[in-house]
Amino acid sequence: MSDHMPSQDSETLDTLRQRIDRLDQDILNLISERARCAQDVANVKLAENPDAIFYRPEREAGVLRRIMELNQGPLSNEEMARLFREIMSSCLALEQPVRVAYLGPEGTFTEQAALKHFGGSAVHVSTNAIDEVFREVEAGATHYGVVPVENSTEGIVSHTLDSFMAASPSLKINGEVVLRIHQHLLVSERTRRDQISRIYSHSQSLAQCRKWLDAHYPHAERIAVSSNAEAARLVKSEWHSAAIAGDMAAKRYGLERVAEKIEDQPDNSTRFLIIGTHDVPPSGDDKTSIVAAMRNKPGVLHDLLEPFQRHGIDMTRLESRPSRNGAWSYVFFIDFKGHQNDEKVRAALDEAQACAAELKVLGSYPVGVL
Numbered sequence: 001m002s003d004h005m006p007s008q009d010s011e012t013l014d015t016l017r018q019r020i021d022r023l024d025q026d027i028l029n030l031i032s033e034r035a036r037c038a039q040d041v042a043n044v045k046l047a048e049n050p051d052a053i054f055y056r057p058e059r060e061a062g063v064l065r066r067i068m069e070l071n072q073g074p075l076s077n078e079e080m081a082r083l084f085r086e087i088m089s090s091c092l093a094l095e096q097p098v099r100v101a102y103l104g105p106e107g108t109f110t111e112q113a114a115l116k117h118f119g120g121s122a123v124h125v126s127t128n129a130i131d132e133v134f135r136e137v138e139a140g141a142t143h144y145g146v147v148p149v150e151n152s153t154e155g156i157v158s159h160t161l162d163s164f165m166a167a168s169p170s171l172k173i174n175g176e177v178v179l180r181i182h183q184h185l186l187v188s189e190r191t192r193r194d195q196i197s198r199i200y201s202h203s204q205s206l207a208q209c210r211k212w213l214d215a216h217y218p219h220a221e222r223i224a225v226s227s228n229a230e231a232a233r234l235v236k237s238e239w240h241s242a243a244i245a246g247d248m249a250a251k252r253y254g255l256e257r258v259a260e261k262i263e264d265q266p267d268n269s270t271r272f273l274i275i276g277t278h279d280v281p282p283s284g285d286d287k288t289s290i291v292a293a294m295r296n297k298p299g300v301l302h303d304l305l306e307p308f309q310r311h312g313i314d315m316t317r318l319e320s321r322p323s324r325n326g327a328w329s330y331v332f333f334i335d336f337k338g339h340q341n342d343e344k345v346r347a348a349l350d351e352a353q354a355c356a357a358e359l360k361v362l363g364s365y366p367v368g369v370l
């Protein structure tokens with residue numbers, strides 16, 4: 001091709017590439033200067049406290065929000081924030097390599113959420129169950145953990161809420177990340193595509209693709225397994241099986257897509273929580289999660305919610321779970337906008353506390369940016 005290109009075009013291409021080379025050099029120097037600055041920040045943090053906390057979610061959210069505000073294109077705000085997410089991840093790793101446990105195995109949406117939130121320079125540690133993520137963080141084996149908490153089509157992840165009820169008070173929510181979930185029908189190179197009689201996936205994913213499966217594979221047996229990644233792994237060794245899973249699992253297990261984006265709801269998304277052992281200061285746009293145990297008498301939910309309404313606090317989620325403790329029968333999980341240090345949030349919390357048998361603030365954290 002290039003042999004036939006007019007020389008004027010080649011010259012333009014050369015000139016443009018020389019410009020890109022010069023810009024890359026500037027970007028390189030600026031990123032290195034930024035990284036040195038982060039090293040200095042680490043020294044300041046250490047001088048203040050030998051047990052310094054290096055990862056600062058409120059600052060990272062602020063950096064990303066500012067970048068999105070400043071961005072003039074042509075790259076989209078999300079694309080630009082994603083690049084800065086990785087730059088910050090590398091800078092933080094220079095201060096301290098952050099260890100993050102997630103609900104594995106490798107290839108799950110939770111791993112994708114962990115990568116989206118902490119970037120590729122964090123050390124991501126796979127665990128076998130949600131309560132294991134909690135245990136890793138509580139024991140200090142990892143600094144942070146990532147667990148799924150709700151899906152827009154299938155509702156809450158009850159294991160996660162139950163783990164919060166059982167968790168030690170030192171465990172705090174440090175952040176949230178929302179992931180658009182795209183499910184694909186995946187096969188291996190050995191699969192006989194016209195003879196698929198078994199489809200493996202996590203029960204939530206099977207539920208998210210119910211209508212598509214009814215229409216396209218009404219006779220295939222649907223088998224719920226512990227994770228989408230496990231489904232992908234099983235398909236490698238069975239010629240008559242397919243899996244429903246996402247991009248990470250497809251890549252990890254080298255599977256091919258027979259059909260893409262087969263989820264019934266096009267805006268299907270899952271919300272994940274970041275758990276840690278410290279409180280996060282305000283970022284300017286925050287959420288707070290609480291859990292409240294109520295005595296078993298009429299009107300308790302109204303009593304609990306009324307202070308939030310009166311103080312003009314915007315509630316974003318309310319879930320109830322059966323209590324495991326015989327003394328009261330309801331436990332409510334509530335998310336609302338605002339930080340526990342805000343005056344009106346404090347006032348509402350004090351009043352709600354007075355009518356609850358027990359009320360625990362699970363954490364205040366920046367509203368998910370990416």
Ligand SMILES: C=C(O[C@@H]1C=C(C(=O)O)C=C[C@H]1O)C(=O)O
Pocket residue numbers: 037038041054055056057059060063087088089091092095
């Ligand atoms: C540099 C800092 O440390 C970390 C790295 C950040 C960055 O690269 O911008 C931001 C927050 C921290 O997670 C800081 O606290 O400012």
